[in-house]
Amino acid sequence: FDRESDGRYRVRDLGSRNKTHVNGQQVNETLLNPGDIIRVGDHVIEYLDPDANRDRLGTDFFTPDNREPEGCEWIKMKAPLTLTLPQIEQLSGLSVNWGITSRAEDIADSCLSRIVMDLQAERGFLAMRGDERHTIKPFAHRGMIPPAGTTMMPVSQSFAFAALLQKVAGRYPQSPRSIDMRSGYADTAAVAPLTFREKAIGLIYVDRPSSKQPFTAANVQYLAAAGAVTGAAMAACSRRLSQMVGLEEQAWVSSIRRMHDALFTPPAGNETFAVAHRMFPGTSQRGDFVDAIHLDEQRTLVLVVDAGGQGNTGMAQAMAVRSAFATAAQSHPDEIDLATIFNSVSTMMANCKGRQLVACAAMLCDVAAGRLSYVNAGLIPPVVLVGPGRLVTLDQPSLLLGIDGQYSYEVSSVDLPARFRLVCCTDGATDSANSANESFGEGRIHDHLLEQDAFGSPEKVLSILSDAFVSHIAGNTQVDDATFLVVSRG
Numbered sequence: 001f002d003r004e005s006d007g008r009y010r011v012r013d014l015g016s017r018n019k020t021h022v023n024g025q026q027v028n029e030t031l032l033n034p035g036d037i038i039r040v041g042d043h044v045i046e047y048l049d050p051d052a053n054r055d056r057l058g059t060d061f062f063t064p065d066n067r068e069p070e071g072c073e074w075i076k077m078k079a080p081l082t083l084t085l086p087q088i089e090q091l092s093g094l095s096v097n098w099g100i101t102s103r104a105e106d107i108a109d110s111c112l113s114r115i116v117m118d119l120q121a122e123r124g125f126l127a128m129r130g131d132e133r134h135t136i137k138p139f140a141h142r143g144m145i146p147p148a149g150t151t152m153m154p155v156s157q158s159f160a161f162a163a164l165l166q167k168v169a170g171r172y173p174q175s176p177r178s179i180d181m182r183s184g185y186a187d188t189a190a191v192a193p194l195t196f197r198e199k200a201i202g203l204i205y206v207d208r209p210s211s212k213q214p215f216t217a218a219n220v221q222y223l224a225a226a227g228a229v230t231g232a233a234m235a236a237c238s239r240r241l242s243q244m245v246g247l248e249e250q251a252w253v254s255s256i257r258r259m260h261d262a263l264f265t266p267p268a269g270n271e272t273f274a275v276a277h278r279m280f281p282g283t284s285q286r287g288d289f290v291d292a293i294h295l296d297e298q299r300t301l302v303l304v305v306d307a308g309g310q311g312n313t314g315m316a317q318a319m320a321v322r323s324a325f326a327t328a329a330q331s332h333p334d335e336i337d338l339a340t341i342f343n344s345v346s347t348m349m350a351n352c353k354g355r356q357l358v359a360c361a362a363m364l365c366d367v368a369a370g371r372l373s374y375v376n377a378g379l380i381p382p383v384v385l386v387g388p389g390r391l392v393t394l395d396q397p398s399l400l401l402g403i404d405g406q407y408s409y410e411v412s413s414v415d416l417p418a419r420f421r422l423v424c425c426t427d428g429a430t431d432s433a434n435s436a437n438e439s440f441g442e443g444r445i446h447d448h449l450l451e452q453d454a455f456g457s458p459e460k461v462l463s464i465l466s467d468a469f470v471s472h473i474a475g476n477t478q479v480d481d482a483t484f485l486v487v488s489r490g
Helices: 085-095 104-118 157-166 217-263 311-331 338-350 427-431 441-449 458-473
Strands: 009-012 020-022 025-027 029-031 037-040 043-046 073-076 123-129 136-142 168-172 188-196 199-208 274-280 288-294 299-306 359-366 371-377 383-387 390-393 412-415 420-425 482-489
Touching: 009 020, 043 104, 073 217, 085 104, 085 217, 104 123, 104 136, 104 199, 104 217, 123 188, 136 199, 157 168, 157 188, 157 199, 168 217, 188 217, 199 217, 217 311, 274 288, 274 458, 288 311, 288 482, 299 311, 299 420, 299 482, 311 338, 338 359, 338 371, 359 420, 383 441, 420 441, 420 458, 427 441, 427 482, 441 458, 458 482
Parallel strands: none
Antiparallel strands: 009 029, 020 025, 020 037, 037 043, 073 168, 123 136, 123 199, 168 188, 188 199, 274 482, 288 299, 299 359, 359 371, 371 412, 383 390, 383 420, 420 482
């Protein structure tokens, strides 16, 4: 096995007596794809790449045959299955990788991988019943992508569909002497229905395209039982999630809450700028951060970061964003370039393997120059009260951080009077709804800010918005953090 310069792997046969087979095809050398099955002598190896997306599988591998292969042996599903203790242990291993939040696709993929290895097969697929009688939808596959420069050995369509349409498990041939290498499809194969509550909801197929070793009757018994275990697990995954997520989420949210509480630092004012904020913690989504970084007595950098709903990774990246702005402000307080900081941070996040999308707005208030410069990357547009009943919206259609590493952010600016109130909030505030499912919304925030007595101290503005928010949701469940920040002068 050699690693190529682009990170892919190539398998080479160095003149072995038993040859090397990939997905049942003899090869001298070939590049490997995720899910490929390699047979070397009596050893079967599965090649996995967790970072690669497995190709979707069509159904063009079927032969257009109208009859089953010679020598098929079928087991009616109503017949009792006889399983050995080792087979029962193998079946118990099918559930090893099922997580609480596993999807049906995840379960299908995990189970098929184990089934192929348990049966020492060289290819296989798991498919769900389609909308029409003779249609299926492949859910997972192993070894069904042909090596580069080769064609794929077809699958007998009649043999595979018999499991689904007749609810039977079977194999062909029954003995090594019955193997027909000129049949036009895999030399030996086994199939069983994927079942749930005694209904065939799909099928599991495995084969060895060119092999002198047929599947045994015991293999078919195991495959039939595996179809029932897998089918039940796939059908029950959403129910298991709804039953278990409460306990899982309780512990998960608790750790997120403690982390957020430990990392959050309340913003403070100085002699020029007064600051007030309030956060209404979400029940399951935490990740709001606000800051007021005072560069000097005439300038302050206001930062709002929202990574709500993104878990540990989102919170870590929100803190990285906050640290990047704080470091830039402390290192170069006289020449803050918001666009450069946003571009650098977004490129870093876009190239991060575990990236999350983070909304962020940064506003540089310069009272000496009478300007407010800002970049708004996906946050609820802040507003500037420039007098009683007069507000300016800091809207800007910029992408969230981390979407596109090549995106170029631009700085916008507005005039800043000697007296102003800068008001920011996160989407947890605007999206929170009352019992009638009506969101608090930006419109209500603007209506309250336009009231004549709203142009008061930061604490007064904050009190008006907080009271209105609490009154609106009236004790309704609030999932995400709802944060309000007011920065004022004069």
